[in-house]
Amino acid sequence: MKRIEKFIQKYHMLTCGDRVIAGVSGGADSVCLFLMLLELRKKIGFDLIAVHVHHGLRGEAADQDQQFVEALCEQHRIPLEIFRVNLESIAKKRKQSLEEAGRMVRREAFDSVCQKYGGNKIALAHHQNDNAETLLWNLSRGTGLDGLGGIRPVNGKFIRPLLCMNRKEIEEYLAKRKQSYCIDETNAETDYTRNKLRHLVLPILEEQVNSAVVRHMNETMEQIWELQEYMQEQVEAAYQECVQEHFEKACWIQIQQKSFETFPELIKKMVIRKGMEQVGGKKRDLSHKHVDVMMELMNKQVGRTLDLPYEMHAKRNYEGIRLEKQRTYSFGEEKKAEIMQECMSELNIPGETILADRNLKLRCKILEKPKNLSIKDIPQKIYTKWFDYGIIKSSLYIRTRQAGDTIVIDEKGHQKKLKNWFVDEKIPKEVRDSQLLLAENNEILWVLGHRMSQAYQVKQSTKWILQIEVETYKSDGGKENGRNNS
Template structure:
């Protein structure tokens, strides 16, 4: 087995001379065999080993015996030993995770902490070939994509898995031949955990009733899929760079570029975005990726809920993915001060109002000014046509304006749809309103009804400072 493992280490360039390696050792067969294998190879590679044992505080006296056994092994062989004790049950409750998830989390946190103290550059863990097949089946049953069917990678960042090439039976034979003791974790034989159900029930049945080498074949298939996945990932990264834009945790997928990619690459791009927002991969399944792709087909204005409080919204030329915001729409109704000015809460906008009386002697001058003004944020209105108190507010049901000189009305909602204004942005567009009749949708257009004409006697001049908040 040693030669097989050594060949595997060299195949994946796991170890280089002078490495300082943290070794996760629980006391079970896998980690104990890894301990002795690494000891045998330490002289050849000139590596230093630091053993880390994590006591999860779950199995009482058994856990204590495991800790003492691993400590004794290290002491007898002059290997640095560190033990980290945690109460996994209590932490799992606090963080609302399963004990299995919490246990994994605290182990890797402990490994990283000790690695920093001892200036270690790598971490070796004792996953074997059977773990690969269990992981593949677990991910398959959960609806994982291609990444999940790859199983467990031999090298991921600074984590190495030298025993991934050997089966559990080979490990047990290696220990038996050398008369090396190891401890069995009783929780590994309980079917409370999903992985244990696959290990203890599913795989044994498949190997006895379908193919006795099923576990080996699954692991080999995972290796082939890993190569395919690497190629797909490389191509997906190219598409990602072309079509994904991120700002402040909000991701935009620009559809014009996105839709040039093959469906497999599109799926990978969506997965990458979801992982980036959630900052984790667990519970993000292929069905969630497909729901985003289906959203694109359904047309603009649609949205879909996703795990970890994420959402995807389809706008006209893009899909936006992000964490949901719980910001309530601000209620705003500010009366215009004529003449005077008002500030709009929650924005940098200030509206100033001026009333101009049109006299015969100044009419021509005013007409010239009106003809040449080009400022989108300064507007003139026929003040005498306004029937109610002028309010600065956000939109309400029933809002409308007159869209032409014939007096035809258009609902504000329909106007925003025609202008392809995203639904969320509509809620934050400031309006000047005369009841439900919109005088001015600031940054967009005014109602024809209030336009200044030759018969206008009084002009309401409105100027907006900070109005470009509505742009973009």
């Protein structure tokens, strides 16, 4: 227990007055986490709320897990929020694996409970064996410095107090307290790659290489965390010196070759990666290969260009490299829309999208439509809207107006050009070019702060709802709720 306390203190995980949301599946790891948080609750002075997600996958076994968690929380008088979902249906709908969909559903559940209780910390039960598996997984698939660090003990509001313990120590802790727990029989299967690492690869390393391999791998990752913090400081300083951002009326950056070339090779590569993440809006699918071709472009003649993921386009110019985001929209006979020089942000669905230049945060959730939904149940707030998720066919973007934009204005499906709608609604000319829109290609789903498209309204036939909330966002990490209280 003392080791846990020292680990929590080292990474500043918990303080007096926190409201901690803990994921409790009923397995050994989460039960251990639950009991340790119970012990620390009075000593540190925080509130504890438990969350259990029933994925609808394992029949009676899953029902028994839920009953176990209910009894555990009732015994210790801890509030419990239960979420029952059909994970297979959700995974199919979102075109995700069960593992990925499950992770996202749990994150949505945590976010929901955080909102309900004012939670500011989410405690997860990852331990050293999980981290060792993650490191092997990342190494096997190819990774950079971030991947070598595995799972971080603190990542935003997520905390992982058990990352200083291995699975054997967790089971010993529960045995000493004669505390039972649930066993998920699917964890013993080797159909999934992660399970193969757990049951086949790690045991061989422990038996034939070093019995303390898990501990040694975690010690190495802890050194990587320290290195990452230092490197982030260096990269941020270099980025500020050699990159000019243009995100107010456009979406591009200029990497200045003269100052860029003064930095070491590793820093230059990390600056390029940061630039791509800033313009593209995502980290996923940006690999070292994309960084390498950008490095090569810097040494090529002026005028050479390069296409990158997320509709990014790089061009070698006299100053260095200009990296911008651009998108082609298909409408009519697949004509290319006129792309206005405005920054577009793809919505993270589900998840959060931050528009730093507008000081806004958009929070997206996927909800299953209640069976007896009435019109009065649909939010009527100006900055909280429900959309029929089933008819959305491609990515959604928050952007400003573009040529060809239309909006459906009635139940019969009549469309109106957005520029005409602006005139009819007497939207001032000086704000039309900066008015934020939610768009799917050239169809406008929502003129933020004004009307929704009639085509995307929730109907009786709707099965899944996309809920979008807009909040005022402070860059210092705080938030104001004025946007979604109207």
